Amino acid sequence: MAPDGQILQQTGAPNVYDADPIPEAARAEIERLLTSGDLFRYTAPQDAPVALLEAEFAALMGSRYALAVSSCSAALFLSLKALDLPKGAKVLIPAFTFAAVPSSLVHAECEPVLVEVGENYRVNMEDFAAKLPGAAAVMISHMRGHTSDMDAIMALCDAAGVPVIEDAAHSLGTVWGGRNIGTIGKVGCFSFQSYKMVNAGEGGILITDDPEIAARAIIMSGAYESNWKKHPGLSNSCAHWQNKLPLYNLRMQNLSAAVIRPQLPLVAERVEKGRANHDHVAARLNASAHLAVPEPLGPEVRAPDSIQFNLKGDWTDAEALGFQAATKARGITVQVFGLSEGNARAFWNWQFLGEVPDLPQTRAMLMRACDVRLPPRLTLAELDYIADAILDAAVEVLG
DSSP states (O other), X not given: OOTTSOOOOOOOOOOTTSOXXXXXXXXXXXXXXXXHTOOSTTXXXXXXXXXXXXHHHHHHHTOSEEEEESOHHHHHHHHHHHTTOOTTOXXXXXXXXXXXXXXXXXXXXXXXXXXXBOTTSSBOHHHHHHHOTTOSEEEEEOGXXXXXXXXXXXXXXXXXXXXXXXXXXXXXXXXXXXXXXXXSSSEEEEEOSTTSSXXXXXXXXXXXXXXXXXXXXXXXXXXXXXXXXXXXXXXXXHHHHTTTSOOOOOBOOHHHHHHHGGGGGGHHHHHHHHHHHHHHHHHHHHTSSSEEOOOOOTXXXXXXXXXXXXXXXXXXXXXXXXHHHHHHHTTOOOEEGGGSTTOTTSGGGOGGGOSOOOOHHHHHHHTTEEEEEOOTTOOHHHHHHHHHHHHHHHHHHXX
16 A cells, blocks of 8 residues: 555556646636636736736745746846846856756846856755856746755845845745745746646746835736736836836736636645655665765755756766666656756757857766656555666666
């Protein structure tokens, strides 16, 4: 019998890339919207689905303001613009992140400064402190839900007067020292893309307690003419910025909000299941002499829907590639970040940035760091299949 009461059964390789189904509660609202054609967030005088989502998400996170937009990338971009950074401003980002993060800086005409990341997938604080002088802002990615030392980061940034944007695309439900990730910096940005904790296919949201940042982001998201009046509590600030800022038209539409809202009450359960799944597989992998799952930092309580682990010891590139192939032959996709062709998480593939910086620590980590999806819906039998496939593949390759 499994710990959660389910009966253990033999299973084949699970399909971890199937998105979670949309709750039945969304269907009636979607049908209403389709029947009415009321898809634009500003058509209704009040209580449009997007506006309700913003209020509910802000309450869930404990923040004053929320702005729902078309993607997390849009939220990151708007956060940078809302900070009113000068053209060419230097912004620190971890060298281990998704290509959308440096791309948002390029769109905002800022200069990314890449910071080394260690084998535990967290920012190297020595390199961070060395590169912070001269930075106008920091965009800290909690990549794959791994939280860097936010106490140390905020202490350094607060002392230097540098605002922090949290890229929390992978961290909905993660807590750091009792505080929700996304509420520690000036702005927190989240994703509703299909492979996140809440699935809307696409979509994003930013949260902040700063009324000026919220107002600027609202105007630039596309609240033209008097539409900003439908954002409560920000009339004075929005009125000040109306017609003074460009419109980027990055709004969320009502169908997306209708899909997201019924999932918010499910987040706590998904987080609990995701953490149990991760910890079960991590314990099995850590029993191998060839694999290592880094421990979280002390204040972090994670909300994972995937697992990352390192190939431990002196693996060659050929052996690491052989390991990828051996797991795939067992029906499990393991991605070694640095050895997967064109991987958007390997900084040397961000050719749009120009010359590739020298980041030996991050490069070494990416060449042996592995990634496997573990959606919360998996059963214990499916988790054990995944763990067995990984362990058996490691033994097959190393002998």
